[in-house]
């Protein structure tokens with residue numbers, strides 16, 4: 075998602091808001107036996123009444139027979155009817171944002187079930203999108219409806235029934251069939267199958283065949299123009315680039331796609347081909363800052379560029395687009411491991427700086443990142459953590475910095491190919507999900523070093539490495555790593571000469587006319603005590 079900004083949250087008393095919803099956490103036993111295969115979300119959106127009405131169809135397979143089917147759906151919406159494989163079933167939607175369907179007969183194991191939920195109403199309003207999600211009923215500069223949906227923190231249950239847990243994505247993809255007043259456009263994931271017009275409405279059918287996180291099964295509505303370009307991927311595939319931009323900003327779109335193309339080229343270099351090459355590279359202009367919606371990235375940074383390496387750079391565009399690899403292709407199994415999505419994506423932002431502006435500029439940006447780490451909560455707080463508990467600033471910066479440390483410890487010839495493997499090997503991508511242990515094992519195996527202690531220290535504690543430098547005699551200094559049990563390679567600057575030495579609890583003696591400077595380029599989060 076979204077760059078973390080430590081803004082004071084003002085809780086407005088908006089009765090329609092669906093704040094306090096959390097996604098993921100402990101997987102419910104009734105849902106642990108479900109494998110979601112496909113979602114179809116078919117809704118008519120009324121911008122005037124601010125309502126949605128229609129149905130969602132969920133196709134799934136059970137690994138055990140069950141008398142009930144349990145889905146998540148925000149209580150503020152009204153369910154009218156539930157059909158399972160075409161047959162009406164009884165349901166209860168009275169409590170805890172859960173929809174319980176009780177079968178006339180037990181639902182059989184291994185049978186493909188299609189559950190159609192007919193529902194509608196007034197969806198929850200996003201109080202502070204994208205951080206607090208829901209529907210955003212906005213207007214563009216010309217007064218046209220401009221509607222966005224965000225739900226990373228809340229889960230898609232905020233507007234359609236689903237199994238709201240990051241560990242299960244619909245393996246066969248999703249269809250979105252969204253009807254809006256004629257004249258407005260709908261931007262969605264995957265490919266546009268067709269647009270059917272009536273006198274007063276247009277129905278837009280988007281379809282992705284890729285597996286997709288439920289919070290990326292969203293749409294945006296606006297008075298859009300689709301500005302296109304063709305991208306040639308690192309593997310030579312031609313991929314359509316599509317930008318659903320407000321008509322009033324259409325003149326900015328061609329240059330913006332050039333900026334995006336450069337970002338994509340850098341990210342492909344480090345992380346492999348753009349993940350949704352068979353469909354499209356998509357962005358859509360939104361009234362909120364942005365979100366990593368798969369193959370239709372939400373963009374709301376208002377074309378604000380800075381310069382990196384002399385070229386226009388849009389930090390929001392690059393960050394959200396990086397999530398096509400880190401979040402959408404490589405997905406954390408539960409939110410407890412969200413640093414993999416945010417931290418490695420943020421590291422990718424720094425690699426863009428490295429590529430365009432050079433190693434020195436990259437080092438500077440990592441030094442700035444080091445200064446910004448909070449170390450109040452560990453990055454990994456355990457397993458089955460929900461979206462709210464997992465989310466804090468250090469999953470971005472400290473997560474990115476940990477990748478920087480790992481790069482230094484392993485060296486580029488091991489680090490970069492291994493990082494690319496994490497983004498390309500089928501064990502970690504698409505239908506697979508990852509945890510911190512998966513990442514640790516991958517890097518440990520690739521390097522032949524057991525990195526468990528380093529991973530645990532950085533990710534599961536708030537400690538910083540502590541080094542002491544003690545003058546033992548004239549021009550002799552003993553350098554010791556005091557609170558970590560293994561030796562780590564450390565850069566030392568002694569009388570202006572750089573060297574790399576292994577430092578452990580035993581310590582090393584260096585000779586110099588002046589006090590040595592430890593880790594001058596800042597590859598570690600650390601305290602240095604001079605004695």
Ligand SMILES: [Zn+2]
Pocket residue numbers: 075076077393394397415416419
């Ligand atoms: Zn992000």
